[in-house]
Amino acid sequence: MTNDTLAEFSLTFTVSGRTVACAPDRFVLDAALAAGLKLPFTCRRGICGTCKSRLLSGTYDMKHLGGIRPREIESGLFLPCCSKPLSDLVIEK
């Protein structure tokens, strides 16, 4: 399977009521911003935690740099700026 045939996942943002497509190799924040959503962010590298959001369903691959604690992740929070989807995601934003 080549990259351009990879299926896109859907990202549903429950507060703004928008659903956008996201390629599996794309960061969730980037896909949302490209689709015109206005989400809070600063560093885009997983350091500052400004984009921290609650995930209501789905799985993802996150590579953060200390901007979120393990116990926050356990409680359902993640950083969209440094996370790629592994399934469809429902995000409380």
Added chain:
Amino acid sequence: MATETLQTLLARRQPGHTLEAPFYTGAAIFEQDLDIIFGRHWIYVAVEPDVPEPGDCITVDIGRHAIIVARDDDNLLHAYHNVCRHRGARLMQAEKSNLGNIVCPYHQWTYGLDGTLLYAAHMPADFDTSCHGLRKIHLKSMAGLIFVCLAETPPDDFDAMSAALTPYIAPHDIANCRVAHTEDIVEHGNWKLTMENNRECYHCSAAHPELTKSIFAEGFGFAPVGAEAVAQADRFHDMVSALHGQLEKIGVPSREIDHLDDLVTGYRTERLPLEDAGESETLDTRVACTKLLGRIADKRLGALSLWTQPNSWHHFMSDHIVSFAVFPLSPETTLLRTKWLVHKDAVEGRDYDLHNLTAVWHATNRQDSDLVGKAGAGVRGTGYRPGPYSPDTESLVEKFCSWYLARMAAGLAA
């Protein structure tokens, strides 16, 4: 009166007497207290169980100095000013948090738990993050009691105090305790009135019916005069000797060490017997927590009384610790912060009842706060003149004052 300098007031202080009114009410001396005493000495701020895990942070205000104490991912403790290096905003507002990095809520400047600036958006290419880390504050832990010093060069005698006191504290194993309860009280008096009130037990028999069920007033600087008082004190001293002999034999240091007024970092400690069952400072003198601290096997360890100048006192028992920190808020208001510590595995409702654990000092704090308020109200009026301390029962109050005055004089000379 208002224009008299600190120097004049220090020079004419009558030994053995309370201080003149400006020391308890004046804005100028309050500022000098914050600068000289709280700005240049080791100040007790917290216990290690306040920040037990990596990422744990607490905020503490020492007068106008707002600080953060944090534990990093290598388990090292740090203290720094709670002020962003960008526009000066207060970084952390909550008393307690668990964080990955410290992010300023204003423009999201992001600092690591060791205070280094990790990230600042929209700054020029030549901006040097390494010059804009959080301003660090000296921090030392004495067997789990956390002290900070705001001065660039702190007093160099902390380690000597720590070496002397750590063997006394060690059996109570603070690192493996949990803070079961914290209580903040604002007292309506200068911080020195709060400290002076703590440094004597002259007022205990009338003011503290709950506390005196377990403690002996003789344990706090009592040097009696008169046959009856001497006989009572002799009985007490026999109990002290018996307790010390028995405990020192099993490796629990107990004998008095008093450096309240002859060191820059002043302190005092002594393990004191308790009344009746002799186990703990509770209403029935028995342990409040059935899970004993550290590797303690004997409930009857008495109570280790430990004081540090200028702002703390502590009572360590076999089952729990009560720890007190004093922070000046204004010339005539003071924060008294009390923490009750139990073994970290002790479960409320099974091993201890929180009300029973806190009942004695909860009541005693209120009584003390009321007395400090009365003293504060009295020294405010024009009728106040310095009064004499009792050489029998208030020698340790005098030591607090003589330490304070000597440190203020040294601060002025520096």
